[in-house]
Amino acid sequence: MTGSDATPSFRLAYVPGVTPTKWVRIWNERLPDVPLTLVAVTAGEAFGLLRDGGADAGFVRLPVDGADLSAIPLYTETTVVVVPKDHVVAAVDEVSVEDLADELVLHPLDDTLGWERPPGQPAKERPATTGDAVELVAAGIGVLVVPQSLARLHHRKDLTYRPLTGAPGSRVALAWPQELTTDLVEHFIGIVRGRTVNSSRTTAPDPAAKVQPTAKAKAKAQAKRTDAGGTARKPTAGKPGGRNPRSGAGTAKPAKRGKPRRRS
The missing domain is CATH 3.40.190.10 (Periplasmic binding protein-like II)
Incomplete structure (x- = not known):
């Protein structure tokens, strides 16, 4: 089996104390055909595992011990x-x-x-x-x-x-090998950063999905149907009926009086 024929998968390492459940759940919802495997690792072994290809990305504790790994700080613990x-x-x-x-x-x-x-x-x-x-x-x-x-x-x-x-805090980050920023790694970064499924950097939305109209759109459509049936809409209280007077149509404005001419 060649590399192109292999089934895609994603290996996610995590150090003690980190709970990746939320992000794994979102991954499984968005990419059900790409299995995600969790790899438990100690804080001291996490960076070596990423460098050796034992995981595609991992939740680690900062600082990262080298410039060959990219990292996104997530939070600082109490x-x-x-x-x-x-x-x-x-x-x-x-x-x-x-x-x-x-x-x-x-x-x-x-x-x-x-x-x-x-x-x-x-x-x-x-x-x-x-x-x-x-x-x-x-x-x-x-x-x-x-x-x-x-x-x-x-x-x-x-x-x-x-x-x-008065004590230092431990910072948790998502890290991965800089030269191996694959599409799957980018997708997981988007999940961790809270990007929605409709984000341009994540999976494209289904064009066949139905878009639910907003309440404002529903009210506007109802008003059009009422006009088509011959029933006039009632003007809003406190406002004149007909077209907006600012548009220049509707109620005519009184003509302006010019300056009277002096009799000779």
Whole structure:
């Protein structure tokens, strides 16, 4: 089977914490004949997967580590601190980085916030993953600062989290290899950017589809049918009947009086 005979498909990578459900649903509605395959990947492996052709595009966390990848920033997540439910932080609505000065703050190797050193007191060893760090928090060893989506992903009944002010936020973006901006990639970009199905850069509308008339158009058509039946329309209250007096037709305007001539 040649490349031109192969059935088209689209592979979409996504890092932990990102939920691509909405965009996948729109894709399936607009391109039902092009299957979309989801590829779960860690934040550290996402860029290599795109470069190696393991995915056509992917939801990643910024910054992108090279000029060969294009990226469209989508949103910045709220940063939270994960603590045990009986921790003093659980009693307030939000905390600042200064409030964690005396806390042991875990810093996993797969940290996505991009800071060299989190606030508070550093642990002797860095956990390998965010999941490992969450287990340590549950054991009462320290607290953890992460994007809110990761706190939800690793939710435990004995833990909670609160927004943390003064901390960097994790930015999520759609990325793809710059030299492989295919038509399918362009179509997915349009979906993510919210372009409608009638956009000039997406699938063309069906010319056979019926266009529903607006309420104004329906009223105008009804008025024409009434005139054709011999029944005159009633003038709008407060306005004269007949044609618009500004058009020069209808009620005649009184002639202007000239300047009287002086008798000799």
